[in-house]
Amino acid sequence: MATIYEVAALAGVSPATVSRVVNGQRVSEEKATLVRAAAAELKFTPNRTARTLRRQHSEVIALILPDIENPYFTSMARGVEDIARAAGYSVVLCNTDEDPVREARYLDIAISENMAGVILAPASDHPDLQHLIARRRPIVAVDRGTNFTIDGVMMDNRQGGRSAAQTLVETGYQRIACITGPSGIETAAERSKGWREIVTNAGVFERADDYLRYSTFRVDGGRSAMQELLALDRPPDAIVAANNLMGVGALQVLTESGRTPPAFGVAVVGDLPFTTLPPASVSIVRLPVRQMGITAARMLLERIDGDIQPARTVVLRNEVVPAESAPSLTA
Amino acid sequence: MATIYEVAALAGVSPATVSRVVNGQRVSEEKATLVRAAAAELKFTPNRTARTLRRQHSEVIALILPDIENPYFTSMARGVEDIARAAGYSVVLCNTDEDPVREARYLDIAISENMAGVILAPASDHPDLQHLIARRRPIVAVDRGTNFTIDGVMMDNRQGGRSAAQTLVETGYQRIACITGPSGIETAAERSKGWREIVTNAGVFERADDYLRYSTFRVDGGRSAMQELLALDRPPDAIVAANNLMGVGALQVLTESGRTPPAFGVAVVGDLPFTTLPPASVSIVRLPVRQMGITAARMLLERIDGDIQPARTVVLRNEVVPAESAPSLTA
């Protein structure tokens, strides 16, 4: 494992000169050529650990996510990666499984590996950010807010819930239920609030909360909530699913019980991953999640480059794609 | 950012003693207590970069994947993570996007960050492993083989292709096509070979290769291949999709053209992620991908611990879940 000392010896220059060549600083063309030849011959790869120890930060960014299996987050990861890579940074993905303990561990690793910064989709609203902040490591929160005043990029979740419910109302459904995520998670709470605004204000039906279910943000959660709702005395005739995976779960249960859309109305906040549904049978509130990753990465890079303006929060707008075919409800 | 020197000073011991306490070596209970108190007070977090530089390897494992958005790979990642974490290692995910250049870059990073080892799902059959091997860093290949003699864990892909085709033959379909991945990728080639064995030997129909399409391992690939096949003079009446995403693409096209299973037979090698299909309308060859991750992680950890036996390859068996309802083909 060649070091700059060996390269220097072979090239007949000092280690400092090798370092300068490697880092693109001004060196006479003559010596630079010598160094490059020697480096190639020895298959020299700079040791980033040493560089990081010396410079006090690495060129890697941690992207800490609650659920690596959810395409929502992997799509975000692509956005982050594209920007980071263009700026010479590598991205490593860390999966917390919605567990604050695992999250705290990855946060610690980010510090102790001297990573350049972290982008965090928090597992709770009070992540363990003390250490990171005390050490002035750049952080940006994505998707969900925190109790700290740090940079963030979010969706307009309330609006997402409203839009989803609205298309269902306009189509003429009567009892529009809502399945949302854990009540402790901001995105879940906001989306269901948006839904409630619409169904309440539109006077579509009373006692909206009988038709609201909190569950996990996963397929299983959507399934069990949907099953509960269908077992009601007066079951709903439409549903707002607060995220993609719950939408999948709800659709599975509906399909299994023979109630496919548009006979039963379905609107999902978030894109349906890998759907094989007939086109436009389900209303989708598109969440610009890749853009969220891009924006977060840009903000983080600015901080890494020394930007010290006050914390900012960016809210991204979403776009509704309503189901095409209205059901024949009045038939 | 406290160092062991500051902790040592506060505790009134030497830096070496602090290091010993941190690393769980034998130290008198008395001094250990002092050290722990001082460490807590200073919020000491050991600097892994320095440790890595000194020890010549870190406690992180790189998992390098061709497509982070494919649930097949994220599911594998969960398996790796579970094992690695239990052994005190962290896993970082790297996305190559099937690009050998990006793959080579991550491989280099694994070296220059002194990572403990790498698990690689290669983007081609000749990944750039020279450096890693020369430096004797543990590697295990997953999912796809390489030209190098290194540890590996694979699926029985040929068998997977056979099983998928077989269930379709048994159900009575006449012209069973196959959509597979890039011809340069082992898993793609093997699965289509399995399909060919069955359709040829069973004498189901001649000129099988007219019904074989190579494409990308993604949804788009499945879509365009399916479209081509349907445009044939004598279109197929059933399809084997060589991976999950292509299966989704094929199903999308079939749905859009009104040919839903089981009227049109579909068998997929791999699980359908987040499907909302009617249960058991499609035959699935289950690939034990999480188990693959687990096995790979175990092998890697053995190597990291100094195991030097010759390279091993493990082949995992898969399981067929046939579609339940046979179509009324003779009607």
Place this chain on the structure above:
DNA sequence: CTGAAAGCGCTAACAC
């Protein structure tokens, strides 16, 4: 433009 030398924080001999 180039070289010498110090030191990032930690661990592992080696003494005591």
Place this chain on the structure above:
DNA sequence: GTGTTAGCGCTTTCAG
């Protein structure tokens, strides 16, 4: 059981 010390490989003043 504990302290002293010498690096791990690199970058970066500081001289020249």
